[in-house]
Amino acid sequence: MNLDNSFRVGIAGLGTVGRGVVRTLQKNRELLRKRVGRELAVVAVCARSRSKERGIALDAYEWEADPARLAARPDIDAFVELMGGEDGDAKRSVEAAIGNGKHVVTANKALLAVHGHALAEAAEQQSVALRFEAAVAGGIPVIKALGESLAGDRITRVVGVLNGTCNYILTRMEKNEASYPEIFSEAQSLGYLEADPTLDVGGIDAAHKLALLASLAYGTRVDFGNVDIEGIERISLRDIEQTRDMGYRVKLLCVARMSEEGLEQRTQPCLVPRYSTVGRIDGATNIVLLEGEATGQISLQGPGAGEGPTATAVVGDIVGIARGSAGTTFGQPAATLVSAPPARSAVPVPYYLRLSLRDEPGAFAEIALALAWANVSIDRIRQYAHATEAAPVIIVTHATTRARLDRALDEIRRSEVSLREPVSIRIEEI
Amino acid sequence: MNLDNSFRVGIAGLGTVGRGVVRTLQKNRELLRKRVGRELAVVAVCARSRSKERGIALDAYEWEADPARLAARPDIDAFVELMGGEDGDAKRSVEAAIGNGKHVVTANKALLAVHGHALAEAAEQQSVALRFEAAVAGGIPVIKALGESLAGDRITRVVGVLNGTCNYILTRMEKNEASYPEIFSEAQSLGYLEADPTLDVGGIDAAHKLALLASLAYGTRVDFGNVDIEGIERISLRDIEQTRDMGYRVKLLCVARMSEEGLEQRTQPCLVPRYSTVGRIDGATNIVLLEGEATGQISLQGPGAGEGPTATAVVGDIVGIARGSAGTTFGQPAATLVSAPPARSAVPVPYYLRLSLRDEPGAFAEIALALAWANVSIDRIRQYAHATEAAPVIIVTHATTRARLDRALDEIRRSEVSLREPVSIRIEEI
Numbered sequence: 001m002n003l004d005n006s007f008r009v010g011i012a013g014l015g016t017v018g019r020g021v022v023r024t025l026q027k028n029r030e031l032l033r034k035r036v037g038r039e040l041a042v043v044a045v046c047a048r049s050r051s052k053e054r055g056i057a058l059d060a061y062e063w064e065a066d067p068a069r070l071a072a073r074p075d076i077d078a079f080v081e082l083m084g085g086e087d088g089d090a091k092r093s094v095e096a097a098i099g100n101g102k103h104v105v106t107a108n109k110a111l112l113a114v115h116g117h118a119l120a121e122a123a124e125q126q127s128v129a130l131r132f133e134a135a136v137a138g139g140i141p142v143i144k145a146l147g148e149s150l151a152g153d154r155i156t157r158v159v160g161v162l163n164g165t166c167n168y169i170l171t172r173m174e175k176n177e178a179s180y181p182e183i184f185s186e187a188q189s190l191g192y193l194e195a196d197p198t199l200d201v202g203g204i205d206a207a208h209k210l211a212l213l214a215s216l217a218y219g220t221r222v223d224f225g226n227v228d229i230e231g232i233e234r235i236s237l238r239d240i241e242q243t244r245d246m247g248y249r250v251k252l253l254c255v256a257r258m259s260e261e262g263l264e265q266r267t268q269p270c271l272v273p274r275y276s277t278v279g280r281i282d283g284a285t286n287i288v289l290l291e292g293e294a295t296g297q298i299s300l301q302g303p304g305a306g307e308g309p310t311a312t313a314v315v316g317d318i319v320g321i322a323r324g325s326a327g328t329t330f331g332q333p334a335a336t337l338v339s340a341p342p343a344r345s346a347v348p349v350p351y352y353l354r355l356s357l358r359d360e361p362g363a364f365a366e367i368a369l370a371l372a373w374a375n376v377s378i379d380r381i382r383q384y385a386h387a388t389e390a391a392p393v394i395i396v397t398h399a400t401t402r403a404r405l406d407r408a409l410d411e412i413r414r415s416e417v418s419l420r421e422p423v424s425i426r427i428e429e430i
Numbered sequence: 431m432n433l434d435n436s437f438r439v440g441i442a443g444l445g446t447v448g449r450g451v452v453r454t455l456q457k458n459r460e461l462l463r464k465r466v467g468r469e470l471a472v473v474a475v476c477a478r479s480r481s482k483e484r485g486i487a488l489d490a491y492e493w494e495a496d497p498a499r500l501a502a503r504p505d506i507d508a509f510v511e512l513m514g515g516e517d518g519d520a521k522r523s524v525e526a527a528i529g530n531g532k533h534v535v536t537a538n539k540a541l542l543a544v545h546g547h548a549l550a551e552a553a554e555q556q557s558v559a560l561r562f563e564a565a566v567a568g569g570i571p572v573i574k575a576l577g578e579s580l581a582g583d584r585i586t587r588v589v590g591v592l593n594g595t596c597n598y599i600l601t602r603m604e605k606n607e608a609s610y611p612e613i614f615s616e617a618q619s620l621g622y623l624e625a626d627p628t629l630d631v632g633g634i635d636a637a638h639k640l641a642l643l644a645s646l647a648y649g650t651r652v653d654f655g656n657v658d659i660e661g662i663e664r665i666s667l668r669d670i671e672q673t674r675d676m677g678y679r680v681k682l683l684c685v686a687r688m689s690e691e692g693l694e695q696r697t698q699p700c701l702v703p704r705y706s707t708v709g710r711i712d713g714a715t716n717i718v719l720l721e722g723e724a725t726g727q728i729s730l731q732g733p734g735a736g737e738g739p740t741a742t743a744v745v746g747d748i749v750g751i752a753r754g755s756a757g758t759t760f761g762q763p764a765a766t767l768v769s770a771p772p773a774r775s776a777v778p779v780p781y782y783l784r785l786s787l788r789d790e791p792g793a794f795a796e797i798a799l800a801l802a803w804a805n806v807s808i809d810r811i812r813q814y815a816h817a818t819e820a821a822p823v824i825i826v827t828h829a830t831t832r833a834r835l836d837r838a839l840d841e842i843r844r845s846e847v848s849l850r851e852p853v854s855i856r857i858e859e860i
Contacts, residue, residue, distance in 0.1 A: 024582050025582075032581070032582065034763075035762045037762070139726065141578075141579035141728075144571070144578065145571050148571075148746060148750055148755075150571075151465045152741070152746050152748075152749060153454070153458070154461065280710075292569075294737075294738030295732070295742045296732065296733045296739060297733075300728070300729075301707070301730075302727060302729065303728075309726060311724060312579075312580060312725045314582075316579045316581055320578055323756050324756035325578075326754035326756075327753050332464045332467070333464075333467060
């Protein structure tokens with residue numbers, strides 16, 4: 001059945017990424033044959049609609065209506081899952097592929113963030129590869145960098161801007177001086193948002209990716225359930241403008257760090273210095289900083305999504321398997337991955353606070369006392385001219401722990417001079 | 431002899447990198463055992479002096495006086511060559527290792543730039559791996575990114591700042607407003623320069639690295655002999671200051687690009703926009719931009735040298751081989767690599783020119799006519815106040831070909847109003 005020694009793949013899902021993978025395999029067929037040493041052949045495909053016009057020739061491939069049937073075909077070596085979704089068809093078909101001894105390549109961060117450990121164990125039992133470079137940061141080879149290139153080092157911190165949509169929205173708010181709801185509507189009408197937009201703007205998509213990076217970096221079981229997640233919905237144009245004046249930009253940061261207390265995994269809007277490597281990232285670009293004890297800091301930057309970059313990542317994984325590259329899913333045998341207790345960040349950092357205070361004598365003194373009581377000291381203060389009874393006050397604290405800050409915020413909330421819920425944004429040192 | 435299934439290495443060369451590799455293998459022994467699934471064991475080492483104090487424990491290892499004997503030991507699986515040099519011991523021992531069926535990991539760009547093709551052919555005949563991540567850009571995993579992650583894409587351009595010493599010197603000249611000879615002496619006294627400093631400042635080290643990247647990117651035989659090389663010796667403080675005022679910085683750029691004419695490989699000082707990703711690189715940091723048809727532009731940045739980063743890259747290669755990763759040396763079987771004719775850059779770009787003109791009526795008109803005659807058009811002109819008879823004139827041209835510019839420069843050289851050799855620097859679009 002496979003007389004010519006080709007490496008045969010079945011592709012499930014023909015959306016943007018699936019179409020890109022078919023296109024790449026067709027267009028670069030000769031190049032790939034040289035680079036792999038054998039032909040990469042598409043045998044069969046599967047998608048929701050057979051009749052949809054996709055601008056690619058599919059006639060030479062078998063069509064399967066059920067992705068799990070495709071995954072089990074005796075004439076494929078690898079199953080390429082590009083449907084998405086943490087359960088349903090994606091999970092069922094990846095399990096079918098592994099159960100039938102097929103290698104799996106997927107771009108599905110949700111599936112792996114939730115079921116990655118079980119799938120990795122199953123793949124290793126069956127001695128098949130499960131690869132997911134395209135699931136994190138599109139065309140940026142961060143999975144390979146962490147799991148292979150840096151395998152000799154102890155990772156001290158991983159920092160990423162991993163959701164292009166959020167970064168696009170924040171960049172647009174800043175440049176157009178438009179509010180979050182305005183830019184959100186714009187992004188939605190342009191088709192930039194997921195069907196369920198909270199996946200993007202709520203930070204969930206970025207958190208999925210962070211959970212995968214943390215597992216690779218620290219030899220821990222993927223633990224999406226313990227990622228501290230906060231989206232960008234509460235970031236106002238006022239915060240963007242005022243922090244910019246102070247030399248910062250707002251980024252939805254993903255941070256993973258291991259300490260004696262356990263594994264810290266955070267996805268939250270943070271301030272970063274405007275002229276730092278991360279602070280300069282615009283639009284849909286992704287960036288990942290990998291920090292190692294011996295290596296120092298490496299930064300990888302590029303397009304985090306889109307047909308071309310993501311398809312290249314998928315094909316890179318197929319190439320690796322076809323060349324015979326061995327290796328586990330999360331950088332070491334799944335059975336040796338440990339469960340780390342979740343930990344909150346214990347490193348003191350400065351915070352930006354925006355308060356709305358009653359415009360009356362003693363109001364600011366009351367806030368200053370609340371901060372002093374919680375042992376939070378003030379670095380900078382700005383109060384702006386205002387026409388209303390609410391006086392906008394910006395405070396940047398000196399480095400303090402989250403626990404102290406929370407005590408101060410509770411005290412401020414209780415105060416009668418505070419007219420609105422105080423806004424606090426962590427200032428990340430990078 | 432190897433009852434415990436460990437992966438056994440012999441290390442030749444215990445300078446900065448060799449010491450770092452031994453330290454990493456010792457310190458991260460348990461971590462590596464988990465990540466590889468077997469022990470990485472040092473069996474024997476070799477260096478010029480046995481008695482030298484290196485701050486690492488070597489008692490547990492056999493000592494070999496001759497690296498080629500080390501390479502041939504029946505009790506090693508991989509030979510790690512960290513001596514350097516394009517011939518001599520390095521070449522002899524790597525050949526011995528391959529001949530004896532040992533895998534090879536090396537950080538030696540000179541060896542591979544000159545003999546890489548023959549060594550790759552020999553390694554593939556013997557079915558052993560020859561890996562060299564540490565040879566280019568230290569801790570930045572660019573070899574893996576090009577050869578594996580981007581294997582599915584057609585590379586359109588590779589741009590790098592690959593010599594930390596040159597970038598350090600240029601950065602120091604700019605920040606200290608000191609001349610090239612002053613900063614060169616400083617770097618030399620700090621031990622930053624190779625024994626033969628022309629390897630660094632003459633651009634040869636960077637060109638070695640570029641030749642390796644070009645082979646991986648374009649499926650061509652390593653062709654160091656056809657890299658156009660120009661060092662940073664002729665860059666004056668005046669050029670740095672004047673180009674900075676115009677929004678540029680000087681970088682020793684490595685550029686590889688394939689066109690219908692052939693393979694362009696250039697290592698030369700270029701101007702890049704001050705606020706571009708490459709323009710922001712300071713000191714000894716390296717950066718590589720990989721541009722692919724489908725992927726767009728990826729940028730990888732980090733420490734380009736030093737014990738920790740380079741040792742991590744070496745150990746990453748050892749890990750890959752010990753895990754059983756297959757693959758060729760230059761991204762495809764050496765026998766299928768082609769010889770591309772060398773080509774000069776045909777893309778028109780702007781140039782910066784610095785001229786010294788006789789301070790007399792009609793001098794500038796003569797230069798303007800020379801440029802017009804060669805069909806080079808002027809974008810910007812600056813003439814500075816001067817106390818001497820030589821008037822310093824800066825010209826930025828519109829985009830033009832190198833051939834046209836050379837005609838204009840020849841004409842200017844012949845002119846009596848031109849008092850010194852004109853300086854020209856390419857402005858690279860990135």
